[in-house]
Amino acid sequence: MDAGKVYQKTSALLEEYLEDLGMAVPAGPLRAMGELTRGIVRTGSVQLTNAARLFADTPAHLAHAVKRISEHLLDDGWSHQSWAAAVLAEQVRHIEADSLIPIDATELAKPYAKHMQYQCIIRDASRPGDPLLPGYWCWGAYQWQAEQDILAPLMLRPYSTRQPHFLSENDQWRRYLRALCQATGGKGIWLHDRGADRPEIFSELLDLKVRWIVRVREDRPLIGPNGSTGPAGVWADWALLHQPERGHAVTCPVRLAGLPARPFRGQEQLWLVVPTYRFANGDRWVLLTCGLIDQRVGPRQVRHDYALRWRAEDGKRFLGQLWHVERFLTRSFVALERMLHCAVAAGGFLAMLQRDWPELAQLLQAEVVYWNKPVKVPGYRLARGIIGAAMQHGPLPVLVNA
Numbered sequence: 001m002d003a004g005k006v007y008q009k010t011s012a013l014l015e016e017y018l019e020d021l022g023m024a025v026p027a028g029p030l031r032a033m034g035e036l037t038r039g040i041v042r043t044g045s046v047q048l049t050n051a052a053r054l055f056a057d058t059p060a061h062l063a064h065a066v067k068r069i070s071e072h073l074l075d076d077g078w079s080h081q082s083w084a085a086a087v088l089a090e091q092v093r094h095i096e097a098d099s100l101i102p103i104d105a106t107e108l109a110k111p112y113a114k115h116m117q118y119q120c121i122i123r124d125a126s127r128p129g130d131p132l133l134p135g136y137w138c139w140g141a142y143q144w145q146a147e148q149d150i151l152a153p154l155m156l157r158p159y160s161t162r163q164p165h166f167l168s169e170n171d172q173w174r175r176y177l178r179a180l181c182q183a184t185g186g187k188g189i190w191l192h193d194r195g196a197d198r199p200e201i202f203s204e205l206l207d208l209k210v211r212w213i214v215r216v217r218e219d220r221p222l223i224g225p226n227g228s229t230g231p232a233g234v235w236a237d238w239a240l241l242h243q244p245e246r247g248h249a250v251t252c253p254v255r256l257a258g259l260p261a262r263p264f265r266g267q268e269q270l271w272l273v274v275p276t277y278r279f280a281n282g283d284r285w286v287l288l289t290c291g292l293i294d295q296r297v298g299p300r301q302v303r304h305d306y307a308l309r310w311r312a313e314d315g316k317r318f319l320g321q322l323w324h325v326e327r328f329l330t331r332s333f334v335a336l337e338r339m340l341h342c343a344v345a346a347g348g349f350l351a352m353l354q355r356d357w358p359e360l361a362q363l364l365q366a367e368v369v370y371w372n373k374p375v376k377v378p379g380y381r382l383a384r385g386i387i388g389a390a391m392q393h394g395p396l397p398v399l400v401n402a
Contacts, residue, residue, distance in 0.1 A: 004393045006360065006363050006364060006367075006389055007389040007390065007392075007393040007394060008393075009360060010353070010360065010364065010386060010389065011394070013349075013352075013353065013357065013360075014038065014041060014349060017348075017349050017352060018034045018037060018038070018345075020090070021083075021086055021087060021090060021345060022083060022086060023037060023083075023345075028072070029072040029075055029078045029080070030083060031072075032068065032069040032072035032073065033072070033080075033083065033338065033341070033342055033345075035051050035052070035054070035055070035065075035069055036048065036051050036069060036073075036339065036342045037342045037345045037346050037349075038051065038054055039051025039052075039054060040323055040342060040343055040346040041346045041349055041350075041383075041386060042054060042386060042387060042390040042394065043387060043390070044322050044323055044324065044383065044384075044387045045323065045324050045327065046323065046324060046325055046327060046328050046339055046342075046343065047324075047327060047328075047329060048066045048069045048070055048073075048329070049062070049066055051069065052065035052066045052069065054390075054394070070330065070335075073330060073332065073334075073335035073338050073339065074330070074332045074334070074335050076334065080334075080337075080338055080341070083341070084337075084341050085183075087341050087344055087345050087348070088154065088155060088179075088183050088344070089183060090345075090348055091143070091152060091153070091154045091155075091344060091347075091348045091351075092143075092154060092183045092184045094143070094145075094351075094355065095143060095184050095187050095188050096187060096188075097187050097188070098188075098189060099143055099144075099145070099187065099188040099189070100143070100144045100146070100188065100189055100191060100305055100308055100311075101141055101142065101143055101144075101154065101180075101184075101188040101189065101190050101191065102141075102142050102144060102191045102308065102309045102310075102311050102312035102315070103139075103140070103141045103142075103190055103191060103192050103196070103312065104140055104192075104193060104195065104309075104312035104313065104316070105137060105138065105139050105140065105173075105195060106137075106138050106140060106316045107122040107123070107124050107125065107126070107133075107135055107136075107137060107138070108122075108135050108136045108137070108138050108158065108325070108326050108328075108336075109122060109124040109126070109127070109133045109134075109135040109326060110133070110134050110135045110136075110326070111124075111133045111134065111135075113134045113135070114134075115331060116134070116331045117331055117332050117333045118136075118160040118162045118163040118333045119134045119135065119136065119160065119162070120134070120135070120136065120137075120160045120161040120162050121133070121134065121135075122134075122135040122136065122137060126320075136158045136159065136160050136333075136336065137158065137159050137160065137169070138156055138157065138158045138159075138340070139155070139156075139157045139158075139159065139172065139173060139176045140153060140155065140156050140157075140312065140315065140316065141153075141154045141155045141176075141180055142154060142311060142312055142315040143188075143351075144308055144311040145351075145355075146308065148354055148355060148358075149354070149378050150351050150354045150355060150378065150379070151311050151314055151315055151318070151377075151378040151379055152347045152348055152350070152351035152379075153315060153319070153343065153344045153347040153348075154180065154183075154344070155176060155179070155180060155344065156319075156340040156341075156343060156344055157172075157176050157337075157340070158333070158336050158337060158340060159172045160333065163333060170198060170200040170201065173196075173200075173201060173204075174200065174201070174204045177201075177204050177205065177208060178204070178208065181208045181210055186208065186209060186210045188210070188211070189211050189212065189213065189292070189305055190205070190210055190211065190212040190213070191212070191213050191305065191306055191308065191309035191312075192212065192213070192214040192215070192309070193214075193215055193309060194214075194215050194216065194217055196214050197214060197215070197216045197217050197220060199256070199258060199259060201214075202214070202256055202259060203259055205290065206259070206290070209291075210290075210291070211289075211290060211291035211292055212289065212290055212291070213273075213287055213288070213289045213292070213302060213305060213306045213309075214287070214288050214289075215285055215286065215287055215288075215306065215309075216232050216286050216287070216288045217232065217286075218231060218232050218233030218236070218286055219231045219232070219233065220232040220288075221256075221257035221258065222235055222254040222255065222256065222257060222272065222288075223254060223255040223256070223257050224238065224252065224254055225252065225253055225254075229257045232254075232272065232286050232288070233286065235252055235254060235272055236252075236272060236274040236284075236286045238252065239251065239252035239272060239274050240274060240276065245276055246298055246299050246300065247298055247299050247300020247301075247303070248275055248276050248277065248300065248303070249273055249274060249275045249276060249299035249300060249302070249303050250273075250274050250276065250299065251271050251272065251273055251274075251293055251299050252271065252272040252274070253269045253270070253271060253272075254269075254270055254271065254272045254288070255269070255270060256270065270288060270289070270290050271288070271289050271290075271292070271293040272286065272287070272288055273285075273287040273288075273289055273293070273299045273302045273303060274286055274287070275303050285303065285306065287302060287303065287306055289302055311378070314376070314377045314378060317377055318377050318378075318379060318380060318383075319343060321377075322377075322380060322383050322384070323343060323346070323383075325339075325340070325343055347379075350379050350382055350383060350386075351379075353382065354379070354382065361382050363385075364381075364382055364385030364386055364389065365381040365382050365384075365385050366385070367385045367388050367389060368381050368384045368385050368388060
């Protein structure tokens with residue numbers, strides 16, 4: 001199969017994928033969402049001008065297409081909830097009982113923004129010194145399929161402290177966790193960093209009765225085996241001294257201080273998992289887990305699963321470095337929400353290619369030249385291959401600010 005046929009086959013599969021999600025329609029907002037999704041896949045950009053260049057023939061046609069897509073993105077009269085639910089349902093369709101779901105929040109920084117709707121102040125950890133900048137927060141959940149090297153976004157949900165009906169960040173996170181649980185049926189192993197080490201989040205996770213691993217702070221109050229309350233770091237040291245090692249880690253039964261014990265499939269016990277080693281900087285993991293220890297999973301598997309939480313960081317780098325998600329130009333918050341749904345749909349298409357068409361995915365990746373530089377972010381070569389094929393064999397001219 002030559003490069004031109006690879007492009008044609010990829011285009012046909014993309015059209016089938018969009019049709020299944022209701023985005024292959026001749027008019028209306030779903031048409032605009034389909035056009036933006038095609039643009040993200042084929043241009044690596046969320047900018048409307050680049051998406052419209054896929055089909056606009058003249059400058060006047062381009063200006064009209066950009067205006068039309070923008071109006072649909074901004075349309076307050078269209079409720080996009082059923083479409084967003086369909087996009088989420090497609091992404092979670094392949095989640096199994098032991099699938100890994102890294103969860104992490106990121107920032108959408110807009111350092112020069114002045115008039116964007118509901119913009120708030122964020123701390124941009126991607127810049128030196130972690131400066132405070134205008135922008136939005138974004139809660140993200142991903143699926144990591146290690147056997148096929150597939151990292152796909154499941155949910156990307158923006159939020160702002162200035163949006164209507166905003167109560168707190170914990171309230172927003174609880175809503176997203178409930179939506180993820182409803183969509184997945186509670187399946188998967190949810191992996192959180194210390195950002196989820198909050199009583200409100202623990203309470204929600206226990207109510208949802210899902211399996212999870214959270215890295216906790218060492219000063220997190222926990223009730224140990226003898227019924228006394230102490231910091232997680234103290235119980236970690238106690239476990240290293242008194243508990244038998246299994247898989248380069250020890251376990252200790254604990255409960256959360258200040259929260260009532262709640263059953264999980266007949267088990268009321270949470271477990272602290274502590275590796276027997278420290279990292280080069282002297283740091284260590286203190287992991288709190290529910291529903292895993294002695295449920296066919298031991299401490300070795302827990303620490304191994306948590307190590308793969310860093311795939312969420314890879315997912316954020318992919319969205320930022322390849323698809324330039326931070327370069328959105330719309331001023332409407334609802335338009336930002338819809339753009340991120342399109343990014344999730346685009347990520348689902350890449351995952352579908354890797355999962356169902358591995359030979360085609362390999363051919364696309366072979367089109368990319370990297371000067372022998374290793375690429376660590378999963379899906380990066382595949383996405384670059386699609387963009388390269390579109391530039392060589394499709395109607396795509398030179399992109400603008402992509």
